[in-house]
Amino acid sequence: PDSQIPTFTSYDKPLEFDQLCPMPAMIGVDRPVKKRVAFLGDSITQGYNAVKPENSYATQLAAALDADAVNKGIGGEFFHPELAEMRDGFEPDVITVAYGTNDWSGGSSMESFKANAQAYYDKLAELYPNATIIGITPIWRKDNHARNVGEFDDMCAELKTIIESVGGYAVNGVDLVPHDRKYYGEDICLHPNDEGFEFYANNLYEAVKDIIK
Numbered sequence: 001p002d003s004q005i006p007t008f009t010s011y012d013k014p015l016e017f018d019q020l021c022p023m024p025a026m027i028g029v030d031r032p033v034k035k036r037v038a039f040l041g042d043s044i045t046q047g048y049n050a051v052k053p054e055n056s057y058a059t060q061l062a063a064a065l066d067a068d069a070v071n072k073g074i075g076g077e078f079f080h081p082e083l084a085e086m087r088d089g090f091e092p093d094v095i096t097v098a099y100g101t102n103d104w105s106g107g108s109s110m111e112s113f114k115a116n117a118q119a120y121y122d123k124l125a126e127l128y129p130n131a132t133i134i135g136i137t138p139i140w141r142k143d144n145h146a147r148n149v150g151e152f153d154d155m156c157a158e159l160k161t162i163i164e165s166v167g168g169y170a171v172n173g174v175d176l177v178p179h180d181r182k183y184y185g186e187d188i189c190l191h192p193n194d195e196g197f198e199f200y201a202n203n204l205y206e207a208v209k210d211i212i213k
Contacts (some may be wrong), residue, residue, distance in 0.1 A: 014126045035212060037062055037069040038090060040083070041098030044139065044192065046073030049185035055194045060201035065212055067094075078103045079116040084123040094212050095124065098173070100159055100188065107149040110158065117162050121186075125161040125166040134208055137173040139200065142181070142189030164195030169211050177204045 039045050039126070047056030062069035070090050073204035075099055077083065079099045085153040100117070124133060137156040144152040156174065163170040166196045176199065192200055 005054075012093075031078050034096055035065060035067040036088070036090065036092045037065065037067045037096065038092035038211075039069060039073060039095045039098075041073045041075065041096070042077045043075035044100055044101070044190075045071065045096075045098045047071070047197070047199045048075060048077050049187075049191040049193050050197055051194055055197050057197045057200040057204060059191075060194065060210075061096075062205055064201065064205045065209075067212075073098075076102060078106070079113075079120040081116070081119040081123045084120055084127060087127070092128065092131050094134065095128060095209075096134045096136060097121070097124070097168075098136040098138075100155065103140060104149045104155045105137065105143075105147060106151060107147070110146060110150045110155070113149045113155065114158055117159055118165070121166045122161055123170065125168070130210060133163070133166065133168035133170060134203070134211065135159065135161075135168050136171045136176075139173040139177050140179045142184075142187075149156065169208070171204065173209045176200045176207075 011049050036095075039062075045056075045058055047053055047058065050056045056071065056073075057069045058069065058073065070088075070092075072086075076084070077099065097120075099120070103113050103116065121133070121135070137159050138152075141152075146152075149155055156172070160170040177183055177196045178199060183192055183199060185193050187190045
């Protein structure tokens with residue numbers, strides 16, 4: 001809409017606001033359109049352990065990209081295809097997905113993990129055909145000994161294949177936060193603290209800045 005800005009009506013009168021003048025975008029100067037980013041994931045995406053919400057990696061990355069964003073991180077969640085179907089009117093240009101660590105620690109088998117992750121990504125790609133999908137494999141965790149799903153590294157490798165199968169971009173999560181307890185909260189070295197989230201955000205930005213243009 002037109003905006004009122006001061007305009008001279010004559011040199012012997014003060015500035016008046018009774019004339020409407022178009023803003024720059026209306027006279028041929030394009031205003032930048034912000035990217036719309038949706039962050040999907042578990043408690044790490046949600047920002048668990050961050051002192052303030054703005055310290056989460058999602059908020060920091062959105063600021064670095066100057067993007068409009070929504071954080072849909074849900075604590076304790078797994079790859080459930082139904083989650084991909086939860087829509088709220090926000091139509092993203094970019095979707096980042098960071099599930100997997102709970103699936104690995106609490107899952108029953110590698111085959112079940114692969115089936116659930118594949119169904120999730122298939123549904124996401126179906127519902128958002130024009131969005132860029134960026135899948136982040138799980139970040140390092142100290143208790144990464146083998147579980148029912150298998151070895152942590154094997155799970156990450158399988159997830160990378162699944163992400164790329166739907167045309168998505170895979171980011172290696174274990175490279176995002178240093179493998180040092182001081183960058184994690186007082187739990188099982190799973191959730192980054194504020195310093196850890198800063199590493200996460202900065203390294204993720206470097207990984208995706210040329211993808212999100």
